Amino acid sequence: MKPEVPIWEKSNLTLEEAAAYSGIGTGKLRQITDDENCKFVLWNGSKRLIKRRLLDEYLAKSYSI
Numbered sequence: 001m002k003p004e005v006p007i008w009e010k011s012n013l014t015l016e017e018a019a020a021y022s023g024i025g026t027g028k029l030r031q032i033t034d035d036e037n038c039k040f041v042l043w044n045g046s047k048r049l050i051k052r053r054l055l056d057e058y059l060a061k062s063y064s065i
Contacts, residue, residue: 011052012042018050022059032065 007013007021019026033041033048040054059065 008052012049013052013055015048015050018052018055021052022055024065028065 007017010017013021015026015029018024018029022029029050030048032038033050040051040058042049042051
């Protein structure tokens with residue numbers, strides 16, 4: 001059985017986990033992370049992972065998205 005790690009302890013999140021964690025929809029997260037200058041996206045082949053700590057920093061600095 002695979003151990004379950006809470007979202008707030010993971011360093012990288014799937015789009016669905018990041019949406020649940022941040023309250024931002026998966027479509028908006030896709031749109032933001034499609035930008036090649038996005039600092040909180042990590043590509044594993046074609047799979048998109050969100051760097052949780054950098055996402056937190058991005059949201060703390062943002063007025064609107």
